[in-house]
Structure formats: C-alpha cells, structure tokens
Amino acid sequence: MEKTETFRFKTNMDEKTFRDFAFFNSFLSRGRWKSLALFPVAMAGMGLLNLKTGSPFLFKLFLVLAAAGPVLYILFFKITLKNQIKANNLKEGRLVYTALFRDGLIEIANDHEKQPVEWENIYRIYRYKDYFYLYATLTHAFILPAKGLIEGSSIENFWKFAKQMAPEGRSKSYKKA
Secondary structure, eight states, X not given: OOOOOOEEEEEXXXXXXXXXHHHIIIIXXXXXXXXXXXXXXXXXXXXXXXXXXXXXXXXHHHHHHHHHHHHHHHHXXXXXXXXXXXXXXXXXXXXXXXXXXXXXXXXXXXXSOEEEEEGGGOOEEEEETTEXXXXXXXXXXXXXXXXXXXXXXXXXXXXXXXXXXXXXXXXXXXXOO
C-alpha cells in the first residue's frame, strides 16, 4: 500500500488574511456580487417605469437608490471588517490553529482541542489567490494560507491531493493555473 504525503498548515490570523477571507466568503463563495449588480439594474428599471408613467420625482429617487445601494453596502462591509479586525485584535496576527492532512484524515487543532473532519463530509474546498478555504459546513470554514504550509512538498501537490480526496464537485479553484 502506497503511503500518501502528509500536509500540515499553520494558520496565523492577521488583518490581511481576515480581509481576504471576508471578501472571498461574501462575494465569491456566497455570490453577493450578483445582488450588488442586480440591485441597480432593478432600481433603474423601476425608475424608467416611473418616468414612463409620468413621475419624474420617483424616476430620480430610484436612480439615486440604484447608485447609493451598492455603495452603501460596500461601505458598511468595510466598516464592519474594520470593527471586527479591531475587536479581535488582528493587527498583529496570531496562531489560531494547525491543520493536518494525512492518509485521508483531516485534523484541525488549536490550543484547546482537536477536531477531526472527514473528507466525505466537507461542504467544499476552494483555492483562491494564496489560500485554500476548507468549508466543513456551509458556514464553518478553515483558512489554509499557502505560506502556512509547514509540512508537505508543495502547495500544488496539496491542491492535487485535496481535489482527489474531496467528493466529486466539491473542489473549486478561482486561481488561474
């Protein structure tokens, strides 16, 4: 029986890692960019409908909403991120967990506990920029920075391994090969 390679990641959570994950999770993984694009189209459509029915005031109001909606969403998103970074003291960064991948086993460990995760039960694993995001469930993800690989031959070999281990259709790359 051939022994598979072992991979170990050390995840240090800092401001950049947190920001990158928040962007990925909100806009790519959850697809909120679609609503940010559709909202102005819908509001402009409503405005044109009101203009056609003889209400220039409502036309202008809907155009203002079309422009302001996405801008306000992004502004609040950035403010919320800034507050979370401050509340969690992420300016300096700190080790939050390690992840071990060996012989089909995934084990996430921090100072207090070890959590096994079975490949067949993962929701998804993504590759984006210099990160891998292992979603144990739809709302619970583990961040694996490529720079955090402390055991294993390469991030390319880890991605090959992850795609083989993940159930069909549950791995996706946003990185151009």
